[in-house]
Amino acid sequence: MFLRNYWYVAAMPQELENGALLGRWILDEPVLIYRTADGEVTAMRDICPHRSARLSAGERDGDTVRCLYHGLEFGPDGTCLRVPAQDGTPPNGLRVQSYPVAEKWRLIWIWMGAPELADENLIPDFHWNDDPDWFPVGDYMHLDCHYQLLADNLIDLSHEAYVHRGTIGTDAVSETPATARLDGEHVTVERIMPGCPAPPFYRKLKGYDGTIDRMHRIHFDPPATIMIESKSTPTSSAEPDDGLEYRVLCAITPESELSTHFFWAVPRNFNPERQVTEMMYQGSKAVFEEDIDVLNRQQEVLNRVATGSDWQNINSDAGSVYARRVIEKLLTTEAQAE
Amino acid sequence: MFLRNYWYVAAMPQELENGALLGRWILDEPVLIYRTADGEVTAMRDICPHRSARLSAGERDGDTVRCLYHGLEFGPDGTCLRVPAQDGTPPNGLRVQSYPVAEKWRLIWIWMGAPELADENLIPDFHWNDDPDWFPVGDYMHLDCHYQLLADNLIDLSHEAYVHRGTIGTDAVSETPATARLDGEHVTVERIMPGCPAPPFYRKLKGYDGTIDRMHRIHFDPPATIMIESKSTPTSSAEPDDGLEYRVLCAITPESELSTHFFWAVPRNFNPERQVTEMMYQGSKAVFEEDIDVLNRQQEVLNRVATGSDWQNINSDAGSVYARRVIEKLLTTEAQAE
């Protein structure tokens, strides 16, 4: 069960280059996404209503998509424009469901719920990914686990000390209690770590060799949008230092009950140089790969034993427990509305 | 659910060479097929009734099959002939179910239903595959889809223009309406295409470089026997030309609900030369491989989304819709008869 009346990230713009017909399962539905000649992005159900061939396996003829099984043609709004050897307007039953889409913050967003509710103002604020003062890196990753396992992971960063010990984790992250707050449907988790050792990746990035004052502030919004503020400054420094500050923008899109799309971006406001960008990209990717390994194995256990419902919470779970409670409540609300 | 009181092709004769014990699942039942010393083909359930080892993993001792787990021996009619270390006639419970088989038109046919109804006169007419005036090629292929997807495909050839564009398809096939007729349980679909361009494969085969008069006539009989008449002649020709005429004989045998055996033969009545035979074999095989690719992917979609029941029909589906209706009716009849 997934929340439907929300914007989910469906693709990165570069996935739509060269006229690509991108086929992707989202909330267990097959979706075709492509960019029309005028630059607009469009999305429709990725199944020919005639005999269930995937339209993403078809071909483009301008903005028209032709199914390559029997040649039916569909416009970018899902209307069937032509049936071979058949005169007149194609019957209405051949229309393909279309989905509202939007392009914002250099990401393609899709609305899988009631189209009339799709308001672009509801798109989460990821402006750091499209701001001249911030220098972003980002990518797409695929996980073989339920999307909430990834959300849990990102809301409670205490795992950094264990999963990311060699990169961004130190004991300070796990040993410093965090404070979690629930405001309506918004969850915030904050961890202030004054005078702690710099983790290996920070030492590499900024040459920090003394202690740093480190801060994490994690923002969760349903269904699974997470924005992390991360800032570190040298505890004491002879020279002025603006610190090491970045955001981690996480758009989590369920593919199915057991698999997840993960679109991440890490914009920073320091050192715009290309080799630092490359370090940020490689470093972030390595960190997320460590998470994915843990999360896929966590899902394997859950598939095999009846746990999950009997999880024992500890203090650092406060944020993720709030987030799960929000989801549960909203799922009930959406179910009742139908 | 499968129709049982019909002849299905179980094997090609060459699969039974060198005393082979061929094990093959047919209608979700494991079947052992082999040729006895006197040349007869025999078929029985491919499971030892003792401890469920597959007899096809056993060994032959003349016409006797010995299970290679505990050594039980079975005659070609399924009777247990011997149990090691056990005197007297083996108990009747050790008998293996045997199936009526027939060898006709250079194919091995099996009857999976009530043995007393197995009448060889009911074997479909595939005489072109065993006729001195016709020069056949043929082979066996395996599909990971429900057998009716393959039947649909062969009954409605309009897909040739898309799936087989590089070989036998032209727009004439998709753009010319076909006529479909239901006579009892027999479905016929006819498509007459005068003055159309020759497809790439025909140009290669016969050197046709002008337009041709092309005709397809497809015959369907339940459960899934399809015979296609195909004839093309040059629209106008200075020299007399008998045309390019062949049959496509399709014996479709369900392996399981999600997989299918496909035995095909393409006999022609022109150019008996060996290199043309090779061209016909390679060309036909390439065309069917294009179909299999489309059909396996179609099944993947059907496995994942609840479609199929909501397929929207177009005019060219008339034949396949008739065929599915025939099957549905006959399944009800067979179920009631039990």
Next chain:
Amino acid sequence: MFLRNYWYVAAMPQELENGALLGRWILDEPVLIYRTADGEVTAMRDICPHRSARLSAGERDGDTVRCLYHGLEFGPDGTCLRVPAQDGTPPNGLRVQSYPVAEKWRLIWIWMGAPELADENLIPDFHWNDDPDWFPVGDYMHLDCHYQLLADNLIDLSHEAYVHRGTIGTDAVSETPATARLDGEHVTVERIMPGCPAPPFYRKLKGYDGTIDRMHRIHFDPPATIMIESKSTPTSSAEPDDGLEYRVLCAITPESELSTHFFWAVPRNFNPERQVTEMMYQGSKAVFEEDIDVLNRQQEVLNRVATGSDWQNINSDAGSVYARRVIEKLLTTEAQAE
């Protein structure tokens, strides 16, 4: 369904070397097994009660195991000793279930049932595996089948003539009737084979080139402990010969309903030389690999067709039928006791 109040072999000692955290599924439960600094073996549920990460993917800190997702620490008895960033005694809900274990006969045994019933005197007698007069070889193997298929196989050795024809089987094994006896829950099967040809492996081992007097005596105890006495002597020999005598100790541990752990040992009382040990190891391993091949394929058939309940018994099944009856009765008893 598995019997729980029995000792099962969980591991071989060499699997616990170098501080290993061995994770293994037993009776469909994930189990962590390791050896503490004082040499004791300990076993607990291999799932962190916090968020279901496998503890065997964690790390050791002395005798403490640390989960490498969020850093929770557990003692060898399953008590949670520490939660990062959380003061005081960890809540009792974080305790991990621990299992009684014992090390005996150079094997690690585990008790998956009620801990208060775990009596080491109930461990099967495998003393030949730890006796200065016997020279053992042994190993661990994994099967993709229900554990009772392997028990059936070992109780009825008539299959040797077919499955192990090239190694230890001769027709004498299949053609000599065996006698089976049920004493309470203990099953004995005996086969006396005077004056029979030596099988290939025996000729290789001892140079026997005439006939031998051969004897098998198989002992079964629930749930799946099998001990085979095997002795062969030359029928007539000019020189005195103590014969070729060995035991086959089989500890069968269900991994899941469809997979099985197999711990085997073959101690002999002749020729302690190293190259004979190597021959015994390689020969035994090859024989069991032949069995595994047959048994995995047997399970594949059972997964696909509804057989098993309709197996037809022959005389040589008496022992395995007794054994299955014992299991069925004990399963009912254990179910009623709960």
